[in-house]
Amino acid sequence: MDTDAPPLVLDIDGTLTDDPGRLDPRACEALSAWEAPVVLATGKAFPYPVSLCHYLGIEKNVVAENGGVVLADGEVTYTGDRERAQAVADEFAERGGELGWGSFDDINYWRETEIAVERTADEELLRAVATEYEMEVIDTGYAYHVKTPGVEKGVGFERLCETLEMDPEAFVAVGDSINDVSTFGVAGRSYAVANADEAARSAADEVLEESYMDGTLSVLSRIRA
Numbered sequence: 001m002d003t004d005a006p007p008l009v010l011d012i013d014g015t016l017t018d019d020p021g022r023l024d025p026r027a028c029e030a031l032s033a034w035e036a037p038v039v040l041a042t043g044k045a046f047p048y049p050v051s052l053c054h055y056l057g058i059e060k061n062v063v064a065e066n067g068g069v070v071l072a073d074g075e076v077t078y079t080g081d082r083e084r085a086q087a088v089a090d091e092f093a094e095r096g097g098e099l100g101w102g103s104f105d106d107i108n109y110w111r112e113t114e115i116a117v118e119r120t121a122d123e124e125l126l127r128a129v130a131t132e133y134e135m136e137v138i139d140t141g142y143a144y145h146v147k148t149p150g151v152e153k154g155v156g157f158e159r160l161c162e163t164l165e166m167d168p169e170a171f172v173a174v175g176d177s178i179n180d181v182s183t184f185g186v187a188g189r190s191y192a193v194a195n196a197d198e199a200a201r202s203a204a205d206e207v208l209e210e211s212y213m214d215g216t217l218s219v220l221s222r223i224r225a
């Protein structure tokens with residue numbers, strides 16, 4: 001691999017996974033061997049990208065919870081009002097809504113700055129309650145996230161770059177959904193995989209012909225030259 005490979009900022013679900021969200025095994029080889037920093041920027045709770053970095057054998061540079069949690073150079077920072085998100089979840093449940101994750105809610109168990117809700121939930125009710133609490137709901141295609149407005153992956157990514165003393169413009173971004181739009185806005189070059197939603201497609205510099213990891217690999221092979 002060329003040592004001039006640019007640093008990467010990559011979404012996980014829909015970008016390094018298949019449709020049901022299983023990690024594509026080709027991501028392991030490609031990212032373990034990448035010769036520049038790789039940042040994982042995800043809507044998932046903090047332990048998920050940290051574990052993925054651990055098992056890929058790469059530096060733990062992570063934006064989790066849609067920007068609510070950032071880890072760079074061993075330093076963790078938090079933004080977002082978890083208590084307010086919890087208040088939305090409680091009121092949602094009070095009015096008959098269900099988060100939908102079953103008896104052990106591993107999706108929210110470690111989540112520190114927002115709340116995620118299964119996409120089978122009553123979206124209209126969830127959005128109505130969130131609005132009452134001046135919170136925002138986004139649909140990533142994998143979950144609804146009840147989050148603090150202004151907390152975004154891209155904002156967290158900029159914070160991470162400050163810590164690493166790197167220029168966000170140097171990074172190549174790949175993603176698939178509305179929660180990647182802010183990352184696309186600050187990275188130097190951005191790609192939406194073919195399975196991306198409308199928001200990601202219109203924010204990306206380029207929409208790829210290939211879906212999921214096929215799309216991500218096509219970017220990696222292009223930029224490594």
Ligand SMILES: O=C(O)COP(=O)(O)O
Pocket residue numbers: 011012013014041042043044140141142143144177179
């Ligand atoms: O947690 C989600 O809903 C989606 O996760 P992602 O940001 O890695 O695609």
Ligand SMILES: [Mg+2]
Pocket residue numbers: 011012013014015140175176177
């Ligand atoms: Mg995604």
